[in-house]
Amino acid sequence: MAQTNELAHRMAAKTIQLVDGSGTPVAGKEITLRQTNHKFLFGCGIFDAIQAADPDAPADRRPWLDRQMDLFLDVFNFATLPFYWALFEPEKGKPRTKELLAAARWLKERNVAVKGHPLCWHTLTAPWLLNLSNEEILKEQFARIERDVTAFKGLIDMWDVINEVVIMPIFDKYDNGITRISQELGRVGIIKEMFAKTRESNPNATLLLNDFNTSINYEILIDGCLNAGIKIDAIGIQSHQHQGYWGREKLEEVLERFSSFGLPIHFTENTLTSGHLMPPEIEDLNDYRIPEWPSTPEFEERQAREIDEMYTILFKHPLVEAITAWNFTDAGAWLGAPAGLVRKDNSPKPAYELLKKRIKGDWSTHAACRTDDAGILNFEGYLGEYELACEGRKASFTLDRDEGTVRLVLS
Template sequence: MTADRYAHRRTNATITVTDTRGNPVPGQPVRVKQVQHAFGFGCTPPAMDDREEQSRELWRGLFDTATLAFYWGRYEPTRGVTERKKLLQSAQWLASRGVRLKGHPLVWHTVKAPWVDPLPLPVAEELLRGRIRREVQDFAGLINSWDAINEVVIMPEFINEPDGVQNAITRMCADKGRVPMVALAIDEARSQNPGAQLILNDFDLGPRYEQLVEEVLDAGIQIDAIGLQSHMHKGFRGEDQLNDVCQRFARFGLPLHWTETTLLSGDLMPSHVGDLNDYVIDDWPTTTAGEERQAAEIVRHYSTLVAHPAVQSITYWGFDDARAWLGAPSGLIRLNGSPKPAYTALQDLIRGKWWLDPIDMVTDGDGRISLAAFAGRFEIDSGKSKATVQLPVGEAQLEIPLPA
């Protein structure tokens, strides 16, 4: 008998349906419907304008977790003038539809606020601390998960200005050190939302990032998850490499979030390119052969990561080609708005193989029903009343009152 590679994702629940007095109700017909996974299947969301209604419906047919952009340079392009209203509307729209939210990122040396760069470091640091506190406080209750700091491994070395001058965040990190910079982000965010999930995120999946995580934890800094980026513009990593990365970072005992995932449906980026940002071409179309490859690889990628017990979430980076990072054909939706084969292939997993379709059941003589499915949130409907329950991984027993 073949072992179930997803057994650690499943709930085996015994649910007792009761009346208002707590008495079991035997012979009660109920409909059980899954409404969310415990595992975070995420993606950057489409725009909220009316033209994107079809795209939003496709998005919601696949994902239940959204990463919202809080890049300082775009969120506050002019000092004191923010995109708070716009982001708040997006967050409220998504949350009202049961979507879990994450903000990205609170601290990063790229897409930074240029008006901060010329300021003295002590002034820049106070502004950065205030920016972190403001965003976390403003969105507390809506956004309780944050990529607190992004790409710290290269942060003190990064130069992207035309004259070679380091930006303020880079200079700050070089002056303070990587670990104190992480502490700054975590401490300020935690001060405004003590229960927030705060993630250390990086694209460097090698020894330098492992060392940073070790130093951060040794310093007593409380990070809640390790973020791992995987923009596979040069080709799919493969199962062996994915498992190797997971094993190396799982040793820290923290959940792993694959925070940024992309797979191409067109020509791959040449292998000799170092920084992905350096590859710029006029036209980078999706192709029939590329779409077939993307569909096959996305199944392999998600199947491998969901099978690893340390992985808690996967976020696909760029839902459609119209807004794909670097103009690459990495989206799941074509420029004309139609789904690629990768969308359907992933949907067959997330809302098919790993999902419980609505099922009609009848409570036994003790008022119980038994449920085996991927853990998550479920709606129990008796026709006259309904309840929503969170069913955890493993064995679970609970009572649900469903008044007649």
């Protein structure tokens, strides 16, 4: 009961009148209600969906891909697909639109919401931009947004519009076209341009500003954007914790600070390893490269405990709308870290089983009840999509906070 009170904002009560095809109330009947999807977005970066959706994927890899996707679909309802410009369009005019469209469609057909990541970023941006003037770079960036956001409309209606802007104009590891134009436009200026172009290309899309920097610098940037009239639909917070779990105190402190804007919050890239921790003296996570980073039983249990606490804190917070585990599998994980929820052989880790229990069990609604003489039933459940069944007949509905009685027809 205590948990229900803490999670009341994730739930709603609903009155349903059940009728048959002729409009007659289905009176005095046993009903089962089963939640089939959450409103809350429980996600993963699932880049292997590109190959899974490819009918020409290597036959010897197909069983592994199918197993991975089955495990993913059994728990998660949200996927992030990669649109890194350097990989999506390594040669100007030859984007991988076909492959990404197939992957987005494959996921959408399985009731998975999809986000594209990212439209503008200085890292992994198109190398051929360096041959252009700043004016030409900006023109190409606009064209890229218009082309891709328009092409994926209806399949991908959520985007990390621009990534890691706090560091973008002062990034000095290597020259790149996006840092060049961010220096000219300024942080707020480049965000304003990218959001405006994305909004123009898909007015109904959910647009995120995303960053790993959770210092006051990110708060100042967000405040500057809002004061400049930029409509940010959600604040994206990266939480790559290769050097150790943030812990409850830091997590709640970050939530408190970024909640001050009153905007939805998405934890867009969450990483907790099931191996040894990266040394604390490493300043740029990308600088830590080792031949092998094993997952161990002891650290897998630690990963599960930390994920349990973190997800529980985030799910309880009223402004958090999405959590994305950055790596679903250890195979090909960023930096070679054992940060996946399943091992390289697709065997689930304790963290996977824990999240399945939470998402599909503790935080889902499955109920049985009986209609009254007017075919009415009342129930309370977690927000999302439901299937109602009665004597072999079914009806589907969405549980939201709208008031009033819902009339369902059994078919």
